[in-house]
Amino acid sequence: MEEKWKQREFDLASVADLCSGSSSSSPGKARFTFDGLQILQDSHQILVNVDLLTAQVFKLGPVQSVCIVEEGSDVVKKTSYSKGATLQFRNEEDSAAFHCVVQQWKKEGKVQGGNLLNGTVVTSKSKFDEKIESSSAKMYFHYYGQLLHQQNMLQDYVRTGTYYAAVIENRADFMGHVVVDVGAGSGILSLFAAQAGAKHVYAVEASEMAEYAQKLIAGNPTLAQRITVIKGKVEDVELPEKADVLISEPMGTLLVNERMLESYVIARDRFLTPNGKMFPAVGRIHMAPFSDEYLFIEIANKALFWQQQNYYGVDLTSLHGTAFQGYFSQPVVDAFDPRLLVAPPTFHVIDFTKIKEEDLYEIDIPLKFTASVGARVHGLACWFDVLFNGSTVPRWLTTAPGSPTTHWYQLRCVLSQPIYVMAGQEITGRLHLIAHNAQSYTIYLTLSAKMWGPGAEQGGILQTSSCKLDLKEPYYRMSQPQAYALAQDQQQPQPLLQTQDIHIQSQDLNESEIMQQPSPNSSVPINSLMQNI
Numbered sequence: 001m002e003e004k005w006k007q008r009e010f011d012l013a014s015v016a017d018l019c020s021g022s023s024s025s026s027p028g029k030a031r032f033t034f035d036g037l038q039i040l041q042d043s044h045q046i047l048v049n050v051d052l053l054t055a056q057v058f059k060l061g062p063v064q065s066v067c068i069v070e071e072g073s074d075v076v077k078k079t080s081y082s083k084g085a086t087l088q089f090r091n092e093e094d095s096a097a098f099h100c101v102v103q104q105w106k107k108e109g110k111v112q113g114g115n116l117l118n119g120t121v122v123t124s125k126s127k128f129d130e131k132i133e134s135s136s137a138k139m140y141f142h143y144y145g146q147l148l149h150q151q152n153m154l155q156d157y158v159r160t161g162t163y164y165a166a167v168i169e170n171r172a173d174f175m176g177h178v179v180v181d182v183g184a185g186s187g188i189l190s191l192f193a194a195q196a197g198a199k200h201v202y203a204v205e206a207s208e209m210a211e212y213a214q215k216l217i218a219g220n221p222t223l224a225q226r227i228t229v230i231k232g233k234v235e236d237v238e239l240p241e242k243a244d245v246l247i248s249e250p251m252g253t254l255l256v257n258e259r260m261l262e263s264y265v266i267a268r269d270r271f272l273t274p275n276g277k278m279f280p281a282v283g284r285i286h287m288a289p290f291s292d293e294y295l296f297i298e299i300a301n302k303a304l305f306w307q308q309q310n311y312y313g314v315d316l317t318s319l320h321g322t323a324f325q326g327y328f329s330q331p332v333v334d335a336f337d338p339r340l341l342v343a344p345p346t347f348h349v350i351d352f353t354k355i356k357e358e359d360l361y362e363i364d365i366p367l368k369f370t371a372s373v374g375a376r377v378h379g380l381a382c383w384f385d386v387l388f389n390g391s392t393v394p395r396w397l398t399t400a401p402g403s404p405t406t407h408w409y410q411l412r413c414v415l416s417q418p419i420y421v422m423a424g425q426e427i428t429g430r431l432h433l434i435a436h437n438a439q440s441y442t443i444y445l446t447l448s449a450k451m452w453g454p455g456a457e458q459g460g461i462l463q464t465s466s467c468k469l470d471l472k473e474p475y476y477r478m479s480q481p482q483a484y485a486l487a488q489d490q491q492q493p494q495p496l497l498q499t500q501d502i503h504i505q506s507q508d509l510n511e512s513e514i515m516q517q518p519s520p521n522s523s524v525p526i527n528s529l530m531q532n533i
């Protein structure tokens with residue numbers, strides 16, 4: 001079955017021929033076909049046919065790109081000419097999605113051997129290196145190579161305890177079987193699998209942690225003889241046999257951050273026998289609109305600094321708008337009170353046993369809710385859970401608000417323009433996640449409140465609000481869950497005060513930023529700041 005993305009079409013605000021010498025441009029389309037990409041002018045006339053395996057596509061700006069195609073050469077003049085076009089997208093979201101499809105095309109072509117010219121040298125970069133910026137990968141594996149960060153994950157007892165229970169209660173799935181631990185870290189899940197009677201476990205770990213895992217495993221001699229640690233990426237290493245079971249903990253914030261799910265899926269395709277089991281097998285992203293006046297004001301207040309007209313004699317106000325947008329582009333990570341949700345949640349399923357790796361490059365989730373209360377909606381709250389579909393006892397690991405807090409907490413995308421809803425009113429929208437090469441995603445969120453009361457039959461949209469966020473740059477707001485005694489809409493508007501700023505400026509992308517301390521039943525996260533990496 002052909003993939004849908006191979007037929008994607010993008011409307012362009014304008015397109016111009018690079019070679020015409022004139023600066024004339026007109027609206028157009030970028031149409032992906034099974035053979036490559038067509039750039040059309042005025043929606044029907046083909047300006048240029050692009051062979052994506054040999055063409056070069058560059059991003060010139062947030063909504064502008066250029067596409068250059070090698071054409072024939074003039075033997076007499078000893079020159080070669082290129083054709084091409086400049087593309088102006090309607091918005092950044094389209095531009096990002098377009099480049100995502102181009103990347104997929106280039107990758108697919110290489111994988112299938114493509115229609116490369118004779119003599120073309122194809123470097124065999126690994127799947128991981130092809131899509132991930134090397135500086136990001138370096139920081140990422142450096143982070144996981146440190147014992148303190150592995151300890152932090154081990155000390156999330158909700159997480160580690162649930163993995164332990166899922167393995168031990170489902171011994172039958174491990175007993176006498178070959179297991180691969182995908183991203184073994186300290187080797188803890190390999191040791192659990194060995195405790196459950198695995199015949200042999202291959203613990204694959206790319207970071208320097210592999211050496212510590214080896215040490216930890218050697219320190220448990222009754223299990224060690226059935227575990228082999230292999231240092232390398234699951235995308236690259238070779239194993240001597242196929243696996244009956246894959247075990248892994250590849251979940252990041254919002255489930256998909258870190259893009260490790262892709263490695264889990266690649267490991268499935270490379271190592272798992274056709275009827276093999278995956279622990280976990282399924283993940284779900286849950287979403288619901290929320291109302292949180294305190295949070296909104298706190299974020300808006302952060303930019304107030306830039307409203308000073310006399311900061312040591314300098315007027316800062318020209319940067320206020322940029323700073324304001326910047327703060328609203330950070331998804332908020334904290335544990336919130338579930339009473340802040342204004343509608344029952346909906347969820348999006350990711351089946352790790354079936355999904356294709358490429359399907360994780362772009363995740364598009366249509367949203368539809370019915371408000372249960374009248375409120376000012378400040379954005380979308382998200383969390384995830386995963387299922388260990390053991391044949392004896394199926395078990396869920398949840399990061400839901402109100403459940404015992406994990407080191408993932410929950411994630412909220414906050415709109416700079418809240419929308420008002422009445423009880424019973426429909427809220428629609430879209431959560432669009434586009435993977436980027438720094439092991440994370442750009443998040444595009446739109447929420448709309450449909451017309452209410454007279455005139456609703458016409459189906460008009462009354463209010464709509466959108467935002468763009470970078471999942472790699474979250475705001476870790478490790479406040480205690482608030483006791484929200486009053487409904488938010490009954491509260492007095494808060495003055496825009498300078499609240500105490502506990503913002504942790506973090507470059508980090510890992511799941512293990514701020515960890516729960518050893519209090520398995522506590523639902524209150526203990527504040528702990530992490531180091532930037």
Ligand SMILES: C[S@@+](CC[C@H](N)C(=O)[O-])C[C@H]1O[C@@H](n2cnc3c(N)ncnc32)[C@H](O)[C@@H]1O
Pocket residue numbers: 128140141144145153154182183184185186187188189204205206207209232233234235248249250251260263511
């Ligand atoms: C979230 S940690 C989990 C560690 C351990 N399994 C646990 O549950 O405590 C993910 C681990 O996977 C490793 N990892 C991530 N991507 C990998 C890849 N493509 N190949 C091998 N290891 C990888 C990281 O270095 C990190 O140690």
